[in-house]
Structures are given as structure tokens and as C-alpha cells.
Amino acid sequence: MPTSGSDLLPVYHGKVRDVIDAGDHLIMITSDRISAFDRPLGTISGKGEILNQLALYWFEETSDLVENHILESLGPRSTAVNKAEMVPVEVVVRGYLTGSSWREYAAGRQVPGLTVPSGMRAHQKLAAPQITPTTKAPVGEHDEPIDRDGILTRGLCSSELWANIEKTALKVFARGQELLADRGLILVDTKYEFGLVEGRLVLCDEIHTPDCSRFWFADDYEAAFAEGREPKKLDKEYLRNWLSAQGFSGHGEVPPIPAEVFEETRKRYVEAFERITARKFTFSGLDFEAETRQILSTLNG
Numbered sequence: 001m002p003t004s005g006s007d008l009l010p011v012y013h014g015k016v017r018d019v020i021d022a023g024d025h026l027i028m029i030t031s032d033r034i035s036a037f038d039r040p041l042g043t044i045s046g047k048g049e050i051l052n053q054l055a056l057y058w059f060e061e062t063s064d065l066v067e068n069h070i071l072e073s074l075g076p077r078s079t080a081v082n083k084a085e086m087v088p089v090e091v092v093v094r095g096y097l098t099g100s101s102w103r104e105y106a107a108g109r110q111v112p113g114l115t116v117p118s119g120m121r122a123h124q125k126l127a128a129p130q131i132t133p134t135t136k137a138p139v140g141e142h143d144e145p146i147d148r149d150g151i152l153t154r155g156l157c158s159s160e161l162w163a164n165i166e167k168t169a170l171k172v173f174a175r176g177q178e179l180l181a182d183r184g185l186i187l188v189d190t191k192y193e194f195g196l197v198e199g200r201l202v203l204c205d206e207i208h209t210p211d212c213s214r215f216w217f218a219d220d221y222e223a224a225f226a227e228g229r230e231p232k233k234l235d236k237e238y239l240r241n242w243l244s245a246q247g248f249s250g251h252g253e254v255p256p257i258p259a260e261v262f263e264e265t266r267k268r269y270v271e272a273f274e275r276i277t278a279r280k281f282t283f284s285g286l287d288f289e290a291e292t293r294q295i296l297s298t299l300n301g
């Protein structure tokens with residue numbers, strides 16, 4: 001994991017966030033970095049603020065269901081969080097048979113965690129949301145699908161804890177779907193990360209943001225499903241799709257991305273924030289480097 005200690009405190013540089021170890025807690029500073037297919041692609045001005053504010057919004061909206069890691073907001077893109085012992089599993093919840101799960105199903109392969117009847121169609125709603133976990137691979141490697149038995153035999157988590165995680169993830173997902181239905185959106189699928197704090201189950205990382213979720217516009221679903229195309233989306237799939245159209249799927253050299261494509265992606269993030277929260281997004285103007293300096297100077301006093 002890429003870390004540096006040159007700022008006096010150890011800093012973990014994730015794909016999107018920098019995480020400062022402040023001793024008894026962590027500080028997560030969300031950058032404007034964007035990645036797709038697990039590859040870094042550049043930056044989108046203001047994206048970090050949008051993601052951080054959106055995650056805060058959702059943690060608040062689900063705080064009656066499960067404890068979360070938020071301690072306090074420190075700046076537009078910085079949040080102090082509880083230091084958790086992370087469960088090394090990405091808890092993917094799916095409400096629909098689409099994306100990679102559809103591709104696997106259509107190819108006749110079993111998706112670990114997924115139980116579906118034969119004869120399903122692309123983008124079809126599952127009878128009930130299901131969990132298709134993956135491992136949490138080290139930087140530079142791809143996460144691999146795993147089922148409950150794999151999680152238990154590899155000792156990634158106890159069976160009691162896993163049962164609690166599944167139950168909790170489904171409750172949080174249901175809350176997300178409910179709230180978004182009022183906004184004309186469908187929460188299609190998402191990914192949660194859980195951790196333990198003094199033995200308690202805590203929802204960590206980020207939730208229901210465009211970086212970890214897929215959203216569809218509800219008013220396009222019926223028509224799209226009938227036509228066999230994917231409903232209109234509100235998320236970073238825009239950039240993924242653009243890259244796919246250039247023949248890029250994560251391997252080899254990243255094609256040069258034009259400024260208009262970045263700008264369109266930025267608009268999608270703003271639209272996602274405003275649509276989901278029903279609040280206007282106003283960029284503070286503080287960039288990632290400036291905010292990081294501010295945080296470090298208060299810490300290093």
C-alpha cells in the first residue's frame with residue numbers, strides 16, 4: 001500500500017482518498033482523482049467535495065440502522081473517522097441483474113453469492129437484493145469474487161460476523177433504494193466496507209456515492225428493459241462507457257481523455273449530488289492540496 005510519512009504523520013494514498021493516521025482516529029481527505037477499471041485517469045475539479053458531502057449525507061440518513069465511522073467533518077472534503085479494523089471483503093449488494101453479474105450469467109457462469117432462476121433478462125430486477133462479495137485486493141490487483149464459504153474458509157471473517165454484515169448491508173441498501181425512489185432514481189447496486197471498532201460492527205469507507213454505486217433514472221426503466229438496453233444512468237459509468245468505446249477496458253495504455261469528457265463527467269457528479277440530496281452543490285473553491293495543507297498544519301501545530 002502506498003504510504004508516506006514525510007508529512008510527520010503516516011499518510012495512505014488510496015485511489016481516491018488520502019488517509020492520515022492521526023493516532024486514535026483517521027482523517028480522510030477526498031481528492032479529485034478519478035479511476036475506472038482500477039486505473040487512475042486524472043482529476044475532476046470539485047469531485048472530492050461532492051463525494052465527501054454525499055457520503056456524509058448518506059451516513060446521516062442510515063445512522064439509525066448501523067453505527068458508522070464518522071466522527072466529525074473537518075472541511076469540505078475532510079472528515080475525521082473512527083479507526084476500524086477493516087473486514088477484508090467488499091460487500092457488493094445487487095438489486096438487478098446487470099453489469100458484470102449479467103455478463104457472467106449470460107455466459108453461463110456462476111456468480112459467487114448469486115442465486116437466480118434461468119431465463120432472466122438483462123437489467124431485470126432480482127426477486128430480492130443479493131450479496132455478491134469480492135475480496136479486497138491490494139493496490140494494482142483486481143478484486144476477486146468470493147462466496148460465503150470462501151470467506152469463512154479463508155478466515156476473512158467469522159460466520160457470526162458475516163451473518164450480521166449481510167443483514168446490515170441489506171437493510172442499508174433497502175434504505176438507499178427507498179430514499180432514492182422519492183428522487184426518481186433506482187439504486188441498482190453498490191459496495192459497502194465494514195470494520196470493527198472495539199468489537200462493534202461499523203459501516204466504514206463511503207456509501208451510496210457514484211464511485212461505489214450504480215444509479216438508474218426510474219422513469220426510463222420500463223422502456224429500457226422492454227427494449228433490452230440499459231436504463232439511463234447517473235454515475236461514473238459515463239466515463240467507463242467512453243473508455244470502452246475507445247476499446248479500453250483496463251489493460252494497456254489509457255487513451256488520451258479529452259477535456260470535454262472530463263467536463264461531462266464533472267457535470268454528472270454535480271447532478272448526482274443535487275438529485276440525490278435535493279440540495280444545491282456549491283464548490284468551496286478550496287482544492288485538494290490547499291485543504292490537505294490546512295489539515296496537516298492544524299495537526300502538526
Ligand SMILES: Nc1ncnc2c1ncn2[C@@H]1O[C@H](COP(=O)(O)OP(=O)(O)O)[C@@H](O)[C@H]1O
Nearest residue numbers: 014015016017019069081082083084086204205
Ligand atoms: N474507518 C476506517 N478505518 C480504517 N480504514 C478505512 C476506514 N474507512 C475506509 N478505510 C480504508 O481507507 C481507504 C480509503 O481510500 P480509497 O481511496 O478508497 O482507497 P482504495 O484505493 O484502497 O480504495 C480504503 O482502503 C478503505 O478500505
Ligand SMILES: [Mg+2]
Nearest residue numbers: 014015016205
Ligand atoms: Mg476505495
